[in-house]
Amino acid sequence: MTPERITIGSGETESVVWLGQGLLGQAGSRLISPSGRFLLVSSKAAGEPVGALRAALSGRLLLDLEVEDSEETKTLDSVRAIADRALAAGVRRDDAFVAAGGGVVTDLVGFAAAILLRGVAWNAVPTTVAGMADAAIGGKTGVDHPLGKNLLGAFHPPRSVLVDPAAAATLSDRDYRSGLVEACKAAWIRDAELSRRVEQLLDPVLARDEAALLEIVSGAVRIKADVVSSDPREGGERRLLNFGHTLGHAFEAAGGHRALRHGEAVAWGIAAAAAISRARAALSAADSGRVLAVLGRLGPFAEPVRLSDDLRPLLARDKKSTARGIAGVLLERIGHARVEESIPEEEWLAAAAEATIP
Amino acid sequence: MTPERITIGSGETESVVWLGQGLLGQAGSRLISPSGRFLLVSSKAAGEPVGALRAALSGRLLLDLEVEDSEETKTLDSVRAIADRALAAGVRRDDAFVAAGGGVVTDLVGFAAAILLRGVAWNAVPTTVAGMADAAIGGKTGVDHPLGKNLLGAFHPPRSVLVDPAAAATLSDRDYRSGLVEACKAAWIRDAELSRRVEQLLDPVLARDEAALLEIVSGAVRIKADVVSSDPREGGERRLLNFGHTLGHAFEAAGGHRALRHGEAVAWGIAAAAAISRARAALSAADSGRVLAVLGRLGPFAEPVRLSDDLRPLLARDKKSTARGIAGVLLERIGHARVEESIPEEEWLAAAAEATIP
Numbered sequence: 001m002t003p004e005r006i007t008i009g010s011g012e013t014e015s016v017v018w019l020g021q022g023l024l025g026q027a028g029s030r031l032i033s034p035s036g037r038f039l040l041v042s043s044k045a046a047g048e049p050v051g052a053l054r055a056a057l058s059g060r061l062l063l064d065l066e067v068e069d070s071e072e073t074k075t076l077d078s079v080r081a082i083a084d085r086a087l088a089a090g091v092r093r094d095d096a097f098v099a100a101g102g103g104v105v106t107d108l109v110g111f112a113a114a115i116l117l118r119g120v121a122w123n124a125v126p127t128t129v130a131g132m133a134d135a136a137i138g139g140k141t142g143v144d145h146p147l148g149k150n151l152l153g154a155f156h157p158p159r160s161v162l163v164d165p166a167a168a169a170t171l172s173d174r175d176y177r178s179g180l181v182e183a184c185k186a187a188w189i190r191d192a193e194l195s196r197r198v199e200q201l202l203d204p205v206l207a208r209d210e211a212a213l214l215e216i217v218s219g220a221v222r223i224k225a226d227v228v229s230s231d232p233r234e235g236g237e238r239r240l241l242n243f244g245h246t247l248g249h250a251f252e253a254a255g256g257h258r259a260l261r262h263g264e265a266v267a268w269g270i271a272a273a274a275a276i277s278r279a280r281a282a283l284s285a286a287d288s289g290r291v292l293a294v295l296g297r298l299g300p301f302a303e304p305v306r307l308s309d310d311l312r313p314l315l316a317r318d319k320k321s322t323a324r325g326i327a328g329v330l331l332e333r334i335g336h337a338r339v340e341e342s343i344p345e346e347e348w349l350a351a352a353a354e355a356t357i358p
Numbered sequence: 359m360t361p362e363r364i365t366i367g368s369g370e371t372e373s374v375v376w377l378g379q380g381l382l383g384q385a386g387s388r389l390i391s392p393s394g395r396f397l398l399v400s401s402k403a404a405g406e407p408v409g410a411l412r413a414a415l416s417g418r419l420l421l422d423l424e425v426e427d428s429e430e431t432k433t434l435d436s437v438r439a440i441a442d443r444a445l446a447a448g449v450r451r452d453d454a455f456v457a458a459g460g461g462v463v464t465d466l467v468g469f470a471a472a473i474l475l476r477g478v479a480w481n482a483v484p485t486t487v488a489g490m491a492d493a494a495i496g497g498k499t500g501v502d503h504p505l506g507k508n509l510l511g512a513f514h515p516p517r518s519v520l521v522d523p524a525a526a527a528t529l530s531d532r533d534y535r536s537g538l539v540e541a542c543k544a545a546w547i548r549d550a551e552l553s554r555r556v557e558q559l560l561d562p563v564l565a566r567d568e569a570a571l572l573e574i575v576s577g578a579v580r581i582k583a584d585v586v587s588s589d590p591r592e593g594g595e596r597r598l599l600n601f602g603h604t605l606g607h608a609f610e611a612a613g614g615h616r617a618l619r620h621g622e623a624v625a626w627g628i629a630a631a632a633a634i635s636r637a638r639a640a641l642s643a644a645d646s647g648r649v650l651a652v653l654g655r656l657g658p659f660a661e662p663v664r665l666s667d668d669l670r671p672l673l674a675r676d677k678k679s680t681a682r683g684i685a686g687v688l689l690e691r692i693g694h695a696r697v698e699e700s701i702p703e704e705e706w707l708a709a710a711a712e713a714t715i716p
Contacts (some may be wrong), residue, residue, distance in 0.1 A: 012591075076438055087505045115473065118500060118511045142476060147445045153476040154512065232476075253380075 004218055008138070008157065008225040009232060015157040017225065019218045021210055024049055024125070031123040032159040033096035037062045038123075039086055041109045043069035045126040047057025049167035050100050053125060057098070063089045066215060067108070069101045069287060071257045074108055074144045075165035076152060082112040097122035101177075103135030103262070106158075107150070109130035110141030114156035124158040129179025129213070130263055132333040133186065133220040136161050138238075148317055149249065149257075153231060165210040177298050178263030180205065181244075183269060184294055186220035189240045190227070192335030194219040197292070201328060202208060202297055216308065224304040241339045243329040244270035247352050249312040254305035264301040272351035274331060280340060281330035296358040308349040315348055362576055366496070366515065366583040367590060373515040373582065375495060376605040377576045382407055382483070382520035385414035390517040390629040391454035395420045396481075397444055399467045400560070401427035401459025404485040407525035408458050411483060415692055421447045425466070426684045429615045430571070432502045436509060448606060454517065455480035461493030461535075467513070468499030483517040485525040487537025487571070487622055491544065492570030496517050496596075506675060507607065507615075520684060521575060524570040525578035535656050538563065539602075542652055543623040544578035548567055550693030552577040557648070560655055584686045588683060593652070598695045601687040602628035604708050608672040612663035622659040627672040630654060630709035638686035638698060648692060654716040666707040673706055 003020030017032050031038065038057050042050040044066045054064065065085055067073055086097075098268055099109030099122060105356070107123045111120035124136035142153020168176060185195040197219065204212040224241065231238040248269030260268075274291050277283035295301075315326060325342035331340060361378030376388050389396065396415050397624060400408040402424045412422065423430055423443055444455075447693070457480060464482045471480035500511020501547035526534060545552040555573065562570040582599065589596040606627030612616055618626075632649050635641035673684060683700035687688030692711075 076434070080434055083503065088510060111473075114576060115469075115500075115512055117509060118498065118513055140476065142473075145441065150476060151445060151471045152441060154473055155476055225642045240613060355479060 005219055006225050008229050013139065013157050015139065015159065015161060016132070017161040017163060017221055019163040019214060019221065021165060021214065023162050024052040024167060025056055026161060027053050027125065028060075030160055030162055031057070031098055032121060034121065035092060035096075036092035037095045037135060038059060038098050039089065039091060039095060040098045040100065041065045041067060041082060042103065043067065043105045043127060044160065045069050046101050046167070047170050048082065048165070049125070049127050053098065053100055062091065062095060067101075067105060067246060069104050070143065071104060074104050076143055078108055079112045079143055080113070082109065086112070086116060091120065093117050093120055095120055098357060099123070100125040100157075101327045102126070102128035102131045104305045106131055106136045107141050107153070108143060110156055111143055113151050114141055114154035116276050119156065121159045122156070123290075124161045125167065126161070128171060129168050129176055129217065130182050131179075132168065132217045133179065134182035134224065135324070137221055137224045139232065141320060149253070152229070163221065165217070168213065169208070175261065175325065176208075177206070178261035178301070180216070180298055181263035181267045181295070182272070183216050183220040184298070186223040186241070186265065188222045188245050188291060188331060188334055189243050189329070189337035190335060190336050191219065194223070195290075195334045202294065206297070210223045210313070219271060236265055238338050239327070240329055243331065243337055244273050246326060246328045247272045247311075247313070247348060250259040250352070251304040252313045253314045254310050260302055260304060265304065267298065267301050267357065268304045271357050272348070272355040273328060275355060276343065276347060277330040280343070281332045281338065283331050287331070287334045291331070292358055299302065299357055301357065307352050311349055311352055312345065315345055364579055366582050368585050371497065371515050371590070373497065373519060375519040375521060375579055376447070377521040377579065379523060379572065381520050382410040382525060383414055383690045385483065385520060385631055387417075388518055388520055389415070389454070389456055390479060390648050392452035393450060393454075394418060395453045397423075397447070397453060397455045398420040398461065399423045399440060401424060401425065401463045403427050403531045404459050404525075404690065405528050407483070407485050407522070409457070411458055413503060419694060420449065420453060425463060426461075427462050427571050429462060429501045429502065432462050434501050436466055437470045437473070439473050440467065444470070444474060444598055449474065449478065451475045451478055453478055456483060457481070457516075458483040458485060460484070460486035460489045462646050464489055464494045465499050465508070466501060466515075468514055468516060469501055469511050472499055472512035477514065479537070480514070480516045482519045483525065484519070484521060485649070486576065487534055488528060489537075489542050490521045490526070490575045490584065491537065491541035495579055496591065509613075510710065521579065523575070526571065527566070534627070535620065536619035536659070538656055539621035539625045539628070539653070540573070540576050541578040542626065542656070543601050544581040544599070545650060546689060546692055547601050547687070547695035548581045548693060551576065553648075553692045558650060560652065567642070574636060597685070597697050601689065601695055602685045604673070604684060605630045605669075605706060608669045608710070611636050611664040611672045611711065613625060618660055618662060620674055623662065625656065625659050625715065626713055627651050630706070630713040631712050631716050632699065633709045633713060634686065634705060635688040635690070638701070639690045639696065641689050642689065645689070645692045649689070650716055658716065664711050666711065667709060669710055670703065673703055
């Protein structure tokens with residue numbers, strides 16, 4: 001089967017995303033390194049797909065390093081550890097990293113690549129649904145700081161991204177389902193037709209049908225590629241990708257980044273944003289119902305912390321917060337979203353308290 | 359007096375360099391912050407010029423932090439400390455840093471700005487001659503690593519650079535003279551006319567005449583701006599700026615980055631490269647003599663470590679080292695240099711052993 005090829009950006013910062021079944025075995029020809037040498041940094045949890053990658057890159061690995069794929073790993077110290085190992089191995093400017101794992105690993109390795117020798121190339125091989133549909137796409141890299149997530153980082157797009165649905169085969173059901181939330185989000189903000197396909201394909205996708213998963217992921221990647229190409233540094237349209245993330249980030253932080261997966265927190269954030277969209281953006285009851293129904297089929301999700309006193313300080317920390325309120329992404333109808341600049345904090349908190357997923 | 363304005367690059371990465379006497383007092387209108395707020399990080403050693411800056415930015419400082427201006431400070435931990443303080447102060451994406459100090463401070467703060475919130479703006483106010491003529495110009499930022507200098511970093515040009523010769527008034531004679539080496543280097547690789555002016559103006563420059571210093575620095579900045587604009591990421595012409603730096607970096611490292619100032623090490627590196635240029639690039643005895651005579655007037659410089667056994671491992675570490683030799687910049691005549699890709703290590707070591715400055 002011929003893989004699908006999607007390009008993002010152009011020139012020095014061009015990323016090529018390859019999507020297809022069986023791509024892991026073709027890593028040797030699809031991943032890019034100017035020198036031909038690779039530094040592999042992979043998730044300990046990823047297992048089999050990393051084995052396939054290692055075999056495909058055999059004889060060309062300058063470094064083969066495993067890291068924990070958990071939010072606690074996403075620190076400046078981990079970047080330093082990767083840089084130490086790469087420099088000790090003799091990394092040169094024309095070598096390239098390969099990050100194989102979930103969003104934590106691709107964010108971390110992409111950032112290490114961004115600052116090592118003032119920037120070396122890297123490639124991403126996402127092994128989670130969230131990584132394939134979202135985290136590994138678009139060039140944002142970074143690490144967390146005690147004061148918040150992703151506060152240190154760089155825009156440094158991977159040269160090549162390999163999306164092979166087989167890489168998600170060993171994912172737990174919880175990780176698999178929560179990862180799909182970001183794919184649905186992409187459809188809802190930009191693509192009515194894909195939103196319809198998600199509803200049609202959700203049963204086989206949830207039954208782990210790889211072709212069905214690939215169709216949904218590929219639709220989400222096309223949307224993200226399109227949005228990111230037109231707005232690489234999040235000045236405008238790229239902000240739409242934050243649908244569900246204003247409260248999502250607060251829910252995630254309120255759970256200490258442990259109680260909820262990112263996708264689960266975003267699901268609750270989308271449910272709340274749908275309610276605000278009903279009031280402020282004339283989202284119809286029918287469209288709101290369709291969004292919630294899909295979230296219901298992806299769930300049930302663990303309950304978030306909903307108390308205003310817990311969420312208020314976390315919301316205030318939002319990068320888009322000003323004295324007049326907090327910017328949010330609202331859905332006008334399925335397939336079309338817009339940014340509203342100043343939604344009062346109390347409105348967010350009320351929506352958080354009342355959000356339901358059927 | 360109207361200040362001189364030199365722009366480097368364009369669009370998102372445009373830098374504007376302002377050069378003139380009395381500019382420190384105009385910092386409020388010349389430095390750029392999208393939000394109007396600044397985070398000042400300054401060298402403890404800089405003294406008076408920082409006071410002038412502080413006064414000019416009064417009421418707009420979100421942070422006012424002093425750091426040591428020594429090579430030991432140029433670490434990832436210092437970047438983290440700056441990021442911690444900036445985040446605790448509530449830095450936003452539209453705020454901007456001001457780095458006031460020598461090359462260590464501008465490299466360090468520029469790098470912190472590059473990775474904080476995936477990149478905030480910054481401005482440079484160099485307070486050393488080396489900073490004005492070289493370090494603060496061109497967008498290279500970064501920190502050292504136990505395995506080498508500047509191994510972690512980013513290309514992140516400052517929005518605005520203020521060059522006021524008064525900022526160098528309190529420099530020690532040693533720092534002042536060694537800083538001039540980089541300005542002379544710029545002239546020799548690209549500008550025969552400026553090389554001539556350096557010879558004519560060196561006495562008043564050494565007597566601390568600010569107008570004379572400004573003329574030389576301004577010529578050096580024009581050259582660097584020109585080279586960097588045509589080759590921002592050092593693929594080609596920018597490599598010419600490394601004239602004297604192949605052995606210079608080795609001399610510096612052999613002295614533990616303490617025995618010699620960067621400019622002093624580069625002066626010895628230029629003396630050695632001039633000898634290699636005589637043999638390999640047909641540099642005339644007259645031009646070589648003129649280069650050495652200027653270095654002699656800037657000196658005397660402390661003796662470098664010249665032993666091949668000490669220098670060999672440091673040279674091998676050079677980023678431009680390959681099995682066939684080490685790339686170097688050679689002077690064909692005053693005002694014109696070229697890169698030679700593979701000069702055998704033994705030739706470098708012999709030149710290091712024999713380099714003399716009259």
